Amino acid sequence: KQEVTQIPAALSVPEGENLVLNCSFTDSAIYNLQWFRQDPGKGLTSLLLIQSSQREQTSGRLNASLDKSSGRSTLYIAASQPGDSATYLCAVRGNTPLVFGKGTRLSVIA
Amino acid sequence: NAGVTQTPKFQVLKTGQSMTLQCAQDMNHEYMSWYRQDPGMGLRLIHYSVGAGITDQGEVPNGYNVSRSTTEDFPLRLLSAAPSQTSVYFCASWSSGGGTYEQYFGPGTRLTVT
Numbered sequence: 001k002q003e004v005t006q007i008p009a010a011l012s013v014p015e016g017e018n019l020v021l022n023c024s025f026t027d028s029a030i031y032n033l034q035w036f037r038q039d040p041g042k043g044l045t046s047l048l049l050i051q052s053s054q055r056e057q058t059s060g061r062l063n064a065s066l067d068k069s070s071g072r073s074t075l076y077i078a079a080s081q082p083g084d085s086a087t088y089l090c091a092v093r094g095n096t097p098l099v100f101g102k103g104t105r106l107s108v109i110a
Numbered sequence: 111n112a113g114v115t116q117t118p119k120f121q122v123l124k125t126g127q128s129m130t131l132q133c134a135q136d137m138n139h140e141y142m143s144w145y146r147q148d149p150g151m152g153l154r155l156i157h158y159s160v161g162a163g164i165t166d167q168g169e170v171p172n173g174y175n176v177s178r179s180t181t182e183d184f185p186l187r188l189l190s191a192a193p194s195q196t197s198v199y200f201c202a203s204w205s206s207g208g209g210t211y212e213q214y215f216g217p218g219t220r221l222t223v224t
Contacts, residue, residue: 031211032211034212034213036215042218043200043215043216043217043218044200044215045215046212046213046214046215049211049212089153091153091213093211093213096155096158096168097141097143097155097158097168097202098143098145098202098213099155100145100152100154101152102150102152103152
């Protein structure tokens, strides 16, 4: 059974700092990995999707990498801003629809 | 496009009552799914559908029924609500077109069972 772990569970950083969120998964037989953002009381917004054949994807200040063989992904956020404060979720798609980690709650302090 | 829509946004039920959570998408996606989100548990898959008339169970299907009669709609039925079904429910849809399988989520339904 696929299990997805996100470390750390919570993170607080000063504005402007670069930061890395980690995601690991137990079964490397995945088709893709997706990073989401969730604001309190809101739905999920897709940030980046990496296919299993890809190593990384970039969107603006965000860069996600994937090492399928070691079961790891990282989400790099450059020059963090208070508006980046949210919960970030990692999810993998294998034989069933997405299996989610429990998320990293990020606070960026002005 | 409205994307993925869910109704209602909030609902309070008494134990034993039944109700249907509605989900619709206007992107012509063949795949749809339901998740529930609970504190400390993350999002867990309840049921999913790979096309009209085809559904399958996820990780936590007990107490829930689904059917998919059209491409656009994927309702989730609670037959006899229990306090353990208090949760936030999210519907998602995606397509194999282009090979991305990127999932799009609705805004959620917050359900309380007393």
